[in-house]
Amino acid sequence: MVFSLLSRTLLPRSTSLKFNLKHLQTTRTMKVQSIPMWTGSSDNYAYLVIDDKTKDAMVIDPANPPEVLPVLKKLIDSGEINFKGIINTHHHWDHAGGNTKILAEHKVPVIGGHDCEAKTKTPAHGETFNIGEGIMVKALHTPCHTQDSICYFMQEGHERVVFTGDTLFIAGCGRFFEGNAAEMHHALNKVLASLPDDTKVFPGHEYTKSNIRFGLSVCENEHMRKLKEFCDKHKETQGKFTIGDEKKHNVFMMVEDPAVQKATGATDPVEVMARLREMKNKFNPATLKL
Ligand SMILES: [Zn+2]
Numbered sequence: 001m002v003f004s005l006l007s008r009t010l011l012p013r014s015t016s017l018k019f020n021l022k023h024l025q026t027t028r029t030m031k032v033q034s035i036p037m038w039t040g041s042s043d044n045y046a047y048l049v050i051d052d053k054t055k056d057a058m059v060i061d062p063a064n065p066p067e068v069l070p071v072l073k074k075l076i077d078s079g080e081i082n083f084k085g086i087i088n089t090h091h092h093w094d095h096a097g098g099n100t101k102i103l104a105e106h107k108v109p110v111i112g113g114h115d116c117e118a119k120t121k122t123p124a125h126g127e128t129f130n131i132g133e134g135i136m137v138k139a140l141h142t143p144c145h146t147q148d149s150i151c152y153f154m155q156e157g158h159e160r161v162v163f164t165g166d167t168l169f170i171a172g173c174g175r176f177f178e179g180n181a182a183e184m185h186h187a188l189n190k191v192l193a194s195l196p197d198d199t200k201v202f203p204g205h206e207y208t209k210s211n212i213r214f215g216l217s218v219c220e221n222e223h224m225r226k227l228k229e230f231c232d233k234h235k236e237t238q239g240k241f242t243i244g245d246e247k248k249h250n251v252f253m254m255v256e257d258p259a260v261q262k263a264t265g266a267t268d269p270v271e272v273m274a275r276l277r278e279m280k281n282k283f284n285p286a287t288l289k290l
Contacts, residue, residue, distance in 0.1 A: 197244030
């Protein structure tokens with residue numbers, strides 16, 4: 001699946017691309033290509049981010065090289081990308097475990113948290129770098145799932161995306177393997193919630209269908225019901241929802257919502273987060289009629 005994210009700085013929102021080809025020459029584009037790794041690690045996504053102008057590209061969490069290397073080879077051989085590096089969201093094997101094998105064929109830097117395999121650079125919180133000329137990348141440290149978890153916010157013109165690894169999923173969040181509820185609350189409801197609402201979310205796994213079933217067992221609203229309908233019709237949800245959507249359909253980003261507070265029996269946001277995670281860990285969708 002390819003997401004072509006057109007900058008609208010030079011192209012008015014109402015302009016039809018089809019009939020205004022002359023604009024395309026001056027329009028800068030960020031492309032996000034999903035690489036579902038369904039055979040190697042079951043439900044993970046790797047992502048290729050391409051700066052259209054320079055064709056410079058970096059790959060995010062290429063954990064299963066047998067599924068990623070052929071995609072890279074095809075695009076490199078056809079001159080569609082210049083492969084410039086690996087970015088990791090955290091050190092778990094199903095995200096950073098393919099680095100060494102990718103490096104055996106491509107000598108590129110590895111940008112990731114301190115425990116990531118073959119890592120060559122760990123950006124500081126808030127540090128920025130570029131992909132090609134057009135894409136600005138900002139590292140956002142979000143320790144909790146692992147202490148080296150980093151989300152990557154990317155912007156090209158008015159188009160914004162964030163790669164959230166196992167910190168934020170569509171309608172859910174990662175387990176607190178190396179952290180606590182206070183850290184996840186900070187990561188989701190301070191750091192990621194501060195991004196522009198139109199930032200598209202690209203998580204590390206396709207867990208949306210089970211996440212929204214859990215969410216609907218906590219409380220209901222029209223945004224959550226719409227997400228469930230979307231999941232009933234579509235297998236892949238990455239890049240289809242924004243940070244603004246998450247604030248309305250992800251119970252872990254609704255810790256101030258009275259319905260979520262009532263369901264958890266707590267009002268302190270960190271306590272609400274802790275109880276939601278406990279409830280999710282025990283959740284058995286088989287017992288629900290959703
Ligand atoms: Zn993980």
